[in-house]
Amino acid sequence: MSRRTAVIVGASIGGVRTAQALRAEGYDGEIVLVGQESALPYDKPPLSKAFLAGTATDTDITLLDEEEAAAAGIRLELGRAATGCDLAGRVVELADGSRLRFDELVVATGARARPAPWGDLSGVHLVRTAADATALRADLARGGPLVIIGAGFMGAEVAATATAMGIAEVTLVDPVAVPLSRVLNPAVAERFGRLHADRGVRTRFGVGVSRIEVRGDGLRVFLGDGTELPAATVVVGIGAVPNDEWLRGSGLTIEDGVVCDQFSRAAEHVHAVGDVARWFHPRHRRLVRAEHWTNAVEQANQVAHDIVQPGDRAHKPVEYVWSDQYDWRIQLVGRTGADLGHEVVAGADADRSFAVIYTAPNGELVGALVANWPRALITVRKALIAGTPAGAVHETLTALGAGVAVRGG
């Protein structure tokens, strides 16, 4: 009998970690990792931070080099885009017309930046790939003004990085009056909005962009209220869309991502991982798609386990997202939102370290936000996994914030 083959399509964090985890789980078949970009697999969180600033190199962000791949028995097929899949024939079709036979398929094609609806103009950047970040860094080297459209985590991180790079005139624009006010409660979201102003970044919140024009050797961003913002460079960070088009017509269910069950299975012998997967989350009892680094890693481990020991472990993570902005670290765990009950607990330095715990209407702890407070982060992550009552967590955090010694946690 010939050796089994696992084909993983997508060579970012989800695909790479699936390949590595398959070996750690004892999978002894062939592992083929297919990537659209020709560069070695690399990590994306630094693209809006250290890699953009130029303090982290290509080598620093490499996830898997040839030597490591060879040592783990992972065959790299880079610079090759998948264009289709024949489920019945168990074959992935590539752009160059070649075909890869699989026994197990893992879809890990991720998501791409949502394109700017204001035209494809020179000097207007998206930040999703290493090439994107390299091109933006080159433009930023010429100085400001920089206009960033979208004050989500990516836009906020670019604002912080550009400021640290010495760009004097940075403006952050978002159509929402208080950015993040849906995922956080408005008072906390306002605090993060003020963080930008404190560091000299101008904010224009509550007003949208109507158009962008080329003027002389620069750009001009027109806002909905008639304001014109001159810009040498514009960054657009308005979300991402899953790379699922190549699977249309394959027979898999595609609905803003590849629809999967609680084991991340899209069909027999087909799993999906990371940003492209929309799976049934047993904790939330609904389909969820998460564009988070930690989810991609945890789902990669779960999928590798499911391939080796089917049906043994469902994917039911406690969500975890972090964002580094200026000298602040903001971390979200579990479910947060303006529709939930919330309580703020002050850390040792109440102006910059605090936690917000979020509760469901029945009083159950469902999530937390932590700013600049490592011990509180550990406490809430463990509490959410263990199902600790909100009252006990509040008590522990209050004691920690007051500097009282707490056992366990």
Next chain:
Amino acid sequence: MAVVKADLTACQGYANCVVGADDVFDIDDDGVVVLLKKRIAEPDRARVVEAARSCPVSALVVADDGADG
């Protein structure tokens, strides 16, 4: 037997390792990883490797005992 090594200057306190293996990893008040044990028994190895690979800044390595360093 395997040994786990931590790069304390690289660690940023994301705590993914603690979630993956809280019998091996903890985070101190300054947000730096603490190794609760360094030697990992073979049956725990896959789980601890998984926890180490969940580090966003690759600050953790699980190596064969007796390897250099």
